[in-house]
Amino acid sequence: AQSVTQLDSQVPVFEEAPVELRCNYSSSVSVYLFWYVQYPNQGLQLLLKYLSGSTLVKGINGFEAEFNKSQTSFHLRKPSVHISDTAEYFCAVGKYNFNKFYFGSGTKLNVKP
């Protein structure tokens, strides 16, 4: 069975500061990893995904994430956040053969001026 844990429900940070949103997963099989962002009153938008290859994945809006197989983690980072990054971020695990996706409970990023 797959599970996704997002360790922080809320992360406050000042504008232009770096941020890391943490995600750990458990799975008995190889998985694919995703980060989605949800702005108020909108659906989820894909930020980035890891399928294979380089463990450092770059996404949209200056975000990147690093896949760490030994620690079963896929933390999301941005070196300098903007007010517009205020949103909720979801980590997800995908199972390729069945197109199944499992989501974490989300982390609300609140960027303060």
Place this chain on the structure above:
Amino acid sequence: EAGVAQSPRYKIIEKRQSVAFWCNPISGHATLYWYQQILGQGPKLLIQFQNNGVVDDSQLPKDRFSAERLKGVDSTLKIQPAKLEDSAVYLCASSFTAGQAHNLALHFGNGTRLTVT
């Protein structure tokens, strides 16, 4: 490409009434999903279709929820009768068929916010 279309965006009903949501996935996406997102939680899968067949409906409350995907394109999700705890955002998503790993990702619509009073 056009995204996933959902309607309505908002719906307010009284408990015990019925409601229906509509979704049109991205063209060419064989897999369609309905998720329920309760405030403060991550999306929870209700039902997954592959073309017009159901792949997974294990978490769908079948005594009150139903969904169909006629002709393998559009889908409707219905709740009858609604309960207070059904208040949530209902998200539709689509993806390419399994077997295309490089395309693996969910594409979401903007959702329908349901309030049951």
